[in-house]
Each structure stands twice: as C-alpha cells, then as structure tokens.
Amino acid sequence: MLTKLYEENPNVREVRRIADALRDGEVVVLPTGTLYAFACSMEHKRAVETIAQLKGFKLKQAKYSMLCSDLSMASEYVRAMDRDTFALLKRSLPGPFTFIMEASGSVPRNYQNQNHSIGIRVPESAIARAIIEEVGSPLIGTSVRPLDDNGDEPENYTDPELIHDHFGSRVWAVVDGGIADPEPSTVVDCTDGIELVRQGKGEIDL
Secondary structure (H helix, E strand, O other), X not given: OEEEOOOOOOOHHHHHHHHHHHHOOOOEEEOOOOOOEEEEEOOXXXXXXXXXXXXXXXXXXXXXXXXXXXXXHHHOOEOOOOHHHHHHHHHHXXXXXXXXXXXXXXXXXXXXXXXXXXXXXXXXXXXXXXHHHHHOOOEEEEEOOOOOOOOOOOHHHHOHHHHHHHHOOOOOEEEEOOOOOOOOOEEEEOOOOOEEEEOOOOOOOO
C-alpha cells in the first residue's frame, strides 16, 4: 500500500491508521527528511527481524536507530547527558542527524550496539514525527538503502513509488512524503565526548 501524506499538514486519520498498524507489529516505510527508512515498534521483535531481512543483515549485526518524536521522548531511552551534549541535541533536533548515545535500561539489548549505545533520531519529517507521537513510543528504524548498493540508482531508495515497487509486498505500507534527499543523516558519536563520525545532509556546529 502506498499512502500519500503532506509534510505541511499530515492527515490525522491516516496518521492514526498507520500508528495503529505499527502498534500491531507491522513494518512501515517512512520519510525522515533524509533517506526513507524501514520502521517498526520496538515492542515487536518479529517486526525488527523482518526489517533485518529486508535490509539484508543478521539481527545481532544490525545497527538500528531509535526514531523519536522529540527530544523529551529520546531522553527517556538514553543515559543522563552532560550539559554540552544536551545543548547540542536541543539546537540540532529535529534535524538530519543521528546521535549515538549510551542506551538506558529501557532499550532492549537486541537493539543496542556492542558498546551498549543506540542511534537517536528526531526526524526532520513532520510526517514521521506525527506518526511516532501517535504511536506514543519510539520506533526502531534503518534506512532502506542497501548495505552494499553496488552503484544502485539513488532513486531506488529516494522515490517512494520505486520503493513501493520493490518492497510494497513485504511491508504494510510505504508512506509517500515526496522525493527524499539522497544524502544520509550526519552521524555524531556522543558516548565519549562529541565526535563527528559521518558527514551527511546536516551541517552541525560542534
């Protein structure tokens, strides 16, 4: 199913329908402001396993991000931040950034990286934030871009219609928020100081 929503004013009824499906354990492709992402509820391990299969990696080797509606929601799932880190996140989010943080005990171990960290995102996309807010808890997500795209055309993971052609039969819905930016998010590691790991779409003031 391909569902069109608009960033300026996401349809409330459709947002609720998508949120209900996510709470029921479905996998949905969402716009994020950077690349489109597979997303599911963190409460449904089988849905997370489905995302791993779609992405082409083993569950234990997967590197997921936690998609949150705002910084307040994100703060519930990471260990206490120092003042500088909190200020960085506050001025950067929502935005095209992934912040690697020390995970709190609220994050299931299966979703943490080997050093007990988790990538935190508050997406630029108002569509994604509205859906996450309606779900009421973070979503587990990873971009639809293949681990090794082998020179694959960017349109295959930035154009929602092409994404639907490829994955539509294997996910509950692809949410069409328009053509995505081909650049991934900028990644910043905040687990031991503040370090730029990958420069992506977002310019960040460290």
